[in-house]
Amino acid sequence: MKDPGKSSGMHFHRRAFLQGSGAVAAATAISGGAAEAASRASRLVRSKTQITLHVNGSDHQVAVEPRDTLLDVLRYQLDLTAAKPVSSDGSSGASTVLVDGKPMTASTLLAIACRGKKIETCESVSSHHPDRICRTFVKHDSLQCGFCTPGFVVAVRAFLKRHPDATREQIRQGLNGNLCRCGTYADMIEAVVDLVKGGGNG
C-alpha cells in the first residue's frame, strides 16, 4: 500500500514536465515559429528566482529555476545528499523527505513549490547525535549498501508518528513506498517492531 502522505497535488513527473515545458525543444528539427516558441519557453524555464528554503531548522537562500526539483537543490546547492536520486518518478522512495511533517519524494517536488514549508531530511540528525531510529536500524542491521537507507529512515519517522503502536502487520503494510535492492526488509521489520516497543531510547 502506498503511504497516503505521499500522494499530493504538488508532485509532477519530471520527464513529462520537461517535455511539456518546451525544454524538449528541438528533439527533431523544428523550424520557424515553433522553434522560436520552444526556445522562449526554455528561457522561461531557465530564469532563476531567489527563494528561501527552510531545511532542517534553518533558512537557506537558493537560486532556483522553475524546473529544478527539490532533490537537485538539496543535493547540488545545499550538499545535503542523504536523499538519493534513484527513480525520477519517486517510485523507489529513496528521495523521501518530510515536508511539513509529511513524507514526500524530493525527486517529484519542484523546489519553488516548497517555499514556506518545513523540510526535514535524514540529515536532521547526525552520526554523533543519531536519533533512535538510526540507532535501531544499526542494531538490527537493517542496512547493507545503505543507499536506500536514509529514505527508509525518513519514511519510518513519519510512519511511527502516525502509528506509534504499529503491529507487525501494519509495518508490513505501511512502508511499501520505499525500495531496497539489497534486501534489508526482514531486518527492517525487526527494527521497526523494536522501535514500537520503545527500543533505541537507551
Next chain:
Amino acid sequence: MAKTGYAWPSREKSRLLGKSHDRIDGLVKATGEAKYTYDVNLKNQLIVKCLSAPFGHLRITKLDTAPAKEIPGVVEVLVFPHAGVGKEIQWDGELLVAVAAESESAAREGVQAIRFDYEKLDVFTNEEDLEAAKAAGRTMRTRSSEPTTEREPGDDDDEDEFYEAEFKRLFDQCDVVVEGFYGIPVITHCCLEPHGSTLEYKDGKLRVYLSTQNVSGTDDGFAKALEMGADQVEVICQYIGGGFGSKFSPGYWGIAAARLAKSTGRPIKFMLDRDQELKIAGNRPSGYIKVRLGADKNGEIKVWDSHQWGTSGYRGGGVSDRVVPYVIQAPSRRVRATPIKVNAMQAAAWRAPNHPQACVMTQCALDDLAARLGISSLDVFLRNVKHISSRQKQEVYAAELKRAAELIDWKSKWHPHGKGPAKGSVVEGLGIALHTWGGTANNSECRLRIYPDGGVESFCGTQDLGTGTRTVCALVLAETFGLNVEDVRVNIGDSKYPPSGASGGSTTVGAVCESHRRAAQDALARLFETVAPKLSAKPDELEVGVGCIRVKGKPDRSLSWREACALLGLKPLEVTASHKRGAASPLSDEGVGGVQIAHVAVDRDTGVVRMKQFVAVQDMGLIVNRKTATSQVHGAVIMGIAYALFEERILDPSTGQFVNAELADYKLPRIGDVGEIVVDLYEPEDQRARGVIGLGEPPVISPGAAISNAVCNALGVRVPVLPLTPKRVLDAIRQANGRG
C-alpha cells in the same frame, strides 16, 4: 623472527569472532552522512547526461550536436566513438552522446536539443522460443557436452547413433520418466546507485570517485585510455550503492567522464539515468530448458537428457551448460545448449553467475519427479544426496536438508502435490532446493601500523559492498590484539592502499580475513619481541589478554596494551602481509552447500503467490560476524524472491525497446512481500575448522527453484517460467484444466 603459525582462535577462545556485532559504518549510513560516488560534489563540477539509443537495432543517419552546444549552461558535448553517423547500434539504451553542463537540467536540455535520426533495422527479442530464433537466424552452434553413460561407444560406432540408442536403453530401464520445460528470463542488476563516477583531472593526475566493486583494479583502465601512468590515477570508493557483479570496470561511460574532465579542465559527475542503468549497465542471462529425467520408483534419478537455450544479449551466450544438471547429477546424462542472439546489451556477472538459473533448470525437474511419484520432495532430495557433486560434502547436505525440514516443520505441513486443503481459493505448498558455491579468498594485501600510543590502523584497497567488509577487518584486528572494535581504525576503498581483489564471487571476506589476520599475527609477534624483556619472558611465552599482553599462565605479569605499545619508542611498528588466491591456508577454504525451503500460499482465482515462510540453512566455514552474515542471507533470499515472483526484463518484440526500465514498472518486492525468513547458519566444529568461506552468493541461488517447487506443490501444476506472476500462474492452471 619465528615464523608465525597462522590460525584462528578456537570457538571458546574467540572473544569477538562468531558473535553478533553492529557494522562500524552503520550510523554513518543510516544518518545519510555516508558519501557515495553520486553524492561527492566537487567544486565547479559539470554534470553529464546522455542521449541514448531509442530503438533495439538501428543505424544512425543523422547526428547534429551543434544545437546542444547552444543551450545555456552546456559546456561540452562528446559523441561516443561507437555512435557516429553510419554506425549500427544493437540495443536499446546504448549511450550515443554525452552532454556536460552546469546543472542536470541544462545537461538534459542539451541532450534534447541534439538532432538525431536513424534507420530502423530488424529486431529479434524472442529468446524463449527456440524455433522462432532458428527461423530468424539468431541461434548459434549448439554445444554438447560429452555424454556420460553406462556403456561407451566402440571404435566402429557412429557416436550420434550410439548415444541415441544408449539413452533409449537407459530411459527404458527407468520406472518413471518425467518430461518438463522450465525457464528463467533475463533480469537486471538494478543497482540503486547507478553506475558512474565523479572525477577530476588536475596537474596530470586523475582522481576518480567510482561506484565500483574493484577499487584496486580499475586505475589501469583509466590510465590506459588517457595514456597516463596508473600511478597517476587514484580510484576511491568508500560507499557503493549496490553492484551485484556489474561494477568491475570503469565502463565506457567512466572513460568518457575522464576524457571530459581532461578536455574541460573541470570536475565531472557522470552517473547513468535509471532507464540507462537497467538497459545497459548489467543483466543476467536467461535460461530455458527441455528435460527428460528418468528414475526408479523410489525417486532415485538414473538418466538426465536436456536441451537448453537462452541469451546473454547480442553476442549469444546464455546459461553455461557446465553447471547443468545442477549439483544433483544423474549417473547417465547428456546436456546440449543453444545460444541465442537478441537485440539487448550483453550480460554481466550477476550474483552467483549461472547458478540460480541452473538450479531452477534442474531442481524443478527433480520436484516434478516427486509430484509424479506422489512422494515427498524431501524424500526425493534425501534419496539423491548420493548423486550430489559439489565441493561440499554429501553428509553436510543431508544434515542441512534435515535441519531445514525441521525448521519449516515439513512433517506437519507437507502434503502431496496439489492435494493440500484449500482455504477458499487459497492453497499452500512447500518446495526445496539446494546449491553450491566456491567462495575462495581473493588476493589481498594489508598494511598494518601499531602506534606507540596504542593506536592500530590498517590500510587495504578492498571495498565494502554493504556486506560488512569494513567491520570484518576491524573484528579480525581487534580479536587478534585483545582490543575492542572501536580501538582499531580500518582504511579501505582507495587504490592508493595495498591492492586487494575485486569483490566478486564471495571472495572478499575470505580475502580480508587472510590479509588482516596475517598482518595482525605478524605485528603481534614483533610486538612480543619488543615487550618480552620487560616482562622477563621469551616472546613465545607471551599472549594477548583483554587489553593487555601477558605471560601465559601468569596473569600478574602483564602490561596494558598502551604500556606495551609505548615500548615501540618513537616509530610505529609497520607490517605488510598478503594472501594469494588459491594458496592453501589454514585461515580460509572454499566450497559450501546450503539448503532452502519455501512455504507459499497461492490464490487459484487471482494467481497471486504470497511468501509465508522461507528457511535458509547455510554453511560458510567459520562465521566472523554473525549479525552481518545473517543479514547477508536475508538479503540474498529477498533478492531470490525478487526474481522468483517479480522481476524480469521485458523487450518489445517489434522495437526491441526495454519497456519496463523504470522502477515503477520493473517490479521488485517491497517490505510487505517477503514473508518471514528464517536463517540457520550451519557451523558445526568440522565446518568452523575449515576457516572463512565467502557467503554473498550461495543463498541467492536456491530461492527460484524452491519457490517454484512450492507453488507446484500447492497447485499440483507446474508454472514453468519465472517470475511466477499472477498471469503465468493463471495461464498454467488454465492449461492444466484444459488438458485434464
